[in-house]
Amino acid sequence: MNSETDLAPAVESILAATRERSAEASGDDPISVDARSFSDAVERATVNGRVPLIAEVKPTSPTADGTRDDDPVELAKRMVEGGAAAISVLTEPTHFGGSPEALARVREAVDVPVLRKDFVLEEAGMDLVEADLLLLIVRFVDDLESLVEAARDRGFQPLVEVHDRHELETAIDAGATIVGVNNRDLARLEVDLETFESVAPAVPEDVTLIAESGISTPADVRRMRQAGADALLVGSAIMDHGERETNVTENTRRLTRADDGDASRRPETTTNEDDS
Numbered sequence: 334m335n336s337e338t339d340l341a342p343a344v345e346s347i348l349a350a351t352r353e354r355s356a357e358a359s360g361d362d363p364i365s366v367d368a369r370s371f372s373d374a375v376e377r378a379t380v381n382g383r384v385p386l387i388a389e390v391k392p393t394s395p396t397a398d399g400t401r402d403d404d405p406v407e408l409a410k411r412m413v414e415g416g417a418a419a420i421s422v423l424t425e426p427t428h429f430g431g432s433p434e435a436l437a438r439v440r441e442a443v444d445v446p447v448l449r450k451d452f453v454l455e456e457a458g459m460d461l462v463e464a465d466l467l468l469l470i471v472r473f474v475d476d477l478e479s480l481v482e483a484a485r486d487r488g489f490q491p492l493v494e495v496h497d498r499h500e501l502e503t504a505i506d507a508g509a510t511i512v513g514v515n516n517r518d519l520a521r522l523e524v525d526l527e528t529f530e531s532v533a534p535a536v537p538e539d540v541t542l543i544a545e546s547g548i549s550t551p552a553d554v555r556r557m558r559q560a561g562a563d564a565l566l567v568g569s570a571i572m573d574h575g576e577r578e579t580n581v582t583e584n585t586r587r588l589t590r591a592d593d594g595d596a597s598r599r600p601e602t603t604t605n606e607d608d609s
């Protein structure tokens with residue numbers, strides 16, 4: 334754990350529940366995954382003129398307006414129908430209403446890569462369920478490099494989440510090749526799309542860069558793409574936890590069709606005329 338200061342009470346509670354579960358876990362055998370390639374999925378979406386989107390099956394969350402208890406498989410199928418390049422499934426049970434079983438069922442039912450979205454703190458926490466991508470959050474782990482390696486040894490593609498440039502450096506030093514910049518700050522749980530914009534210019538060109546959290550509208554999608562996002566991770570705007578329970582396929586489609594055809598990967602760095 335890098336730092337436990339400045340965490341929202343909900344996040345402290347999530348971490349405590351995670352530790353409790355791992356203390357109860359009985360030492361599962363290491364998983365071996367034959368993963369679906371995430372970079373191929375991003376490429377396929379791009380070639381087909383869709384925004385590469387990871388749509389998240391997120392029944393609820395500490396910041397959600399309510400809970401959607403639709404069948405995760407039905408939700409995931411509707412997201413793929415709406416053009417999602419990959420699916421994220423929350424497996425955290427106590428604060429997000431997720432489960433490893435839901436992920437296993439989703440992965441069997443769809444043919445796109447599936448991300449396991451959870452708070453994996455140590456190697457033993459990886460062996461709960463097969464997934465194509467596995468989230469590792471820089472802020473919450475001590476030895477990122479060995480966790481990245483352990484994830485790869487199992488066949489997972491690690492998605493390493495950062496919130497600022499310092500964490501980005503840690504991620505790159507640990508060998509991360511897929512990096513997510515989370516716009517949600519874990520102290521106040523507020524989202525600010527400027528977070529992505531401030532970190533993205535420092536991300537090496539050969540890293541697949543994902544903008545996470547707080548992306549609600551086609552304009553947000555374009556903003557993140559123009560700031561350099563190769564792909565986006567969206568939960569709440571697609572799940573729409575409020576009472577209306579809107580159409581998940583349509584919610585996904587309006588985001589995957591949001592590119593204006595001019596979205597360029599990593600804007601040119603502005604050069605000072607005096608330097609040339």
Ligand SMILES: O=C(O)c1ccccc1NCC(=O)[C@H](O)[C@H](O)COP(=O)(O)O
Nearest residue numbers: 394395396545546547548567568569570
């Ligand atoms: O979503 C929350 O309320 C939350 C609270 C505390 C820690 C993490 C949280 N979310 C995890 C995520 O990373 C998001 O589910 C994911 O990036 C999608 O975000 P959004 O599109 O804003 O639902």
